[in-house]
Amino acid sequence: MLGTGLAAPASAARNGPGPQARIPAGVTAGVAVFDRGTGAFTERINADLRFRSASVMKLLIVLDLLWDRGPDALPDTDRTRLTAMLRSSDDSAASHYWSTRGGGAIVNRMVSRLALTGTAPPPSTHPGYWGYTATTAADTVRIYRHVLDAAPAAVRDFVMGNLRQATRCASDGYDQYSGIASAFERPWAIKQGWSGFASGGCTADTPAAKASAASAASGSAGELDLVSEALHSTGTVGGDDRAIVAVLTLHPDGTPYGTAYSRLTELVGSLDVPGARRPAGTWVGTWGSGVRVRTGPTTGSSVVTTLPAGVDVLVGCQKRGQTVSVPPYTNDWWAYLPQYGGYMTNIYADTPDNRIPGVPDCP
Structure with missing residues (x-):
């Protein structure tokens, strides 16, 4: 099983941090x-x-x-x-x-x-x-x-x-x-x-x-x-x-x-860090706990790691793979996470559709 949480996705993908320093509310x-x-x-x-x-x-x-x-x-x-x-x-x-x-x-x-x-x-x-x-x-x-x-x-x-x-x-x-x-x-x-x-x-x-x-x-x-x-x-x-x-x-x-x-x-x-290079991709929220990142877009692919529950991830591209069902959701799209070197089923992407808006298909 890819994850144990069953809370419904709620929000759309967001862009990465901007060039101006900001401290999130409550921090x-x-x-x-x-x-x-x-x-x-x-x-x-x-x-x-x-x-x-x-x-x-x-x-x-x-x-x-x-x-x-x-x-x-x-x-x-x-x-x-x-x-x-x-x-x-x-x-x-x-x-x-x-x-x-x-x-x-x-x-x-x-x-x-x-x-x-x-x-x-x-x-x-x-x-x-x-x-x-x-x-x-x-x-x-x-x-x-x-x-x-x-x-x-x-x-x-x-x-x-x-x-x-x-x-x-x-x-x-x-x-x-x-x-x-x-x-x-x-x-x-x-x-x-x-x-x-x-x-x-x-x-x-x-x-x-x-x-x-x-x-x-x-x-x-x-x-x-x-x-x-x-x-x-x-x-x-x-x-x-x-x-x-x-x-x-x-x-x-x-x-x-x-x-x-x-x-x-x-x-x-968001900080001014000389010499820094920011990675390309779209930041997307996730839901569920124990969500696994795998080497390929199938549940049979080996596990790279699991994600902290609810963490934002950088998505580089997405592609169709094995269909995954976590009732009431079913999805055959997978997101490639370049910083992890692996794939996450889009079921756990905190977006309203099976495909993540604004993210290109993988080659």
């Missing part, structure tokens, strides 16, 4: 875009507003470990952990270093070393929660500028090389290609962060995802919001890492992951 955002070519910011929106870092904290963990040594000096076990932590956002690796290297002391060391102004250890009520480290979009840019312009070449190449190979599916089952990876064509390098969601797309409800949601709903501490769902997209875009992009967002408590994913991607795609 709290901190934005900073730095052009390394000119040495100036092209976007600064609430750049000093504090957010809980979620997995963006992993950048500080790896830099702390490599501060006085190169990656080649590490045991193979450490290199393996760090690779998984950077590419697939492995939480167990981050927790290992948090517990063995002093917890909040990691944050304090890196604040001093990098002259960070809005970053701080987790609140005293949650000392073991490395994802509750406070940070800002401006500080995130400072971290990347250190990696790119000040860190030893071996450290820079190790960190950025792994971020360029970030996997679509994170180790906890979350699709981590929201924001930068969906809004722009490669080359890019990303370190994403998420907190408070119950299911993340690449797999359905996973134990790791549920545990993350439970911990995020445990309360707030002062100015740092620990309740609203957090979704962040950070990294570099363009040749030679032309632009550093840091977009930190909070969404109303209870927001589904697919909705937050789409809002973050819309926001990132």
Whole structure:
């Protein structure tokens, strides 16, 4: 079965984000875009507003470990952990270093070393929660500028090389290609962060995802919001890492992951990002959960991944394939999703007709 949701499609396809920065309704955002070519910011929106870092904290963990040594000096076990932590956002690796290297002391060391102004250890009520480290979009840019312009070449190449190979599916089952990876064509390098969601797309409800949601709903501490769902997209875009992009967002408590994913991607795609190339196609909403993307337009084709429930997808073209029925709907049209390299039955396209308006037929 391609999906389990039975809500009826409701709205038509929409065009992609425009050239003017916009923050979707209900979203709290901190934005900073730095052009390394000119040495100036092209976007600064609430750049000093504090957010809980979620997995963006992993950048500080790896830099702390490599501060006085190169990656080649590490045991193979450490290199393996760090690779998984950077590419697939492995939480167990981050927790290992948090517990063995002093917890909040990691944050304090890196604040001093990098002259960070809005970053701080987790609140005293949650000392073991490395994802509750406070940070800002401006500080995130400072971290990347250190990696790119000040860190030893071996450290820079190790960190950025792994971020360029970030996997679509994170180790906890979350699709981590929201924001930068969906809004722009490669080359890019990303370190994403998420907190408070119950299911993340690449797999359905996973134990790791549920545990993350439970911990995020445990309360707030002062100015740092620990309740609203957090979704962040950070990294570099363009040749030679032309632009550093840091977009930190909070969404109303209870927001589904697919909705937050789409809002973050819309926001990132609307920004002035030097060196960025936006992918061709038409953005279309989806409905249902567990919707599979397949290598061909048949239910017998192998599965590439599953979509976050209700996420917007970029459709390049459409073609007729196997007829699929999800009562009361029947459809033999399939949408090709270039960013996934596969097809989705048009039944789950949030459009009124079997064919998606304005999308050409595939050759």
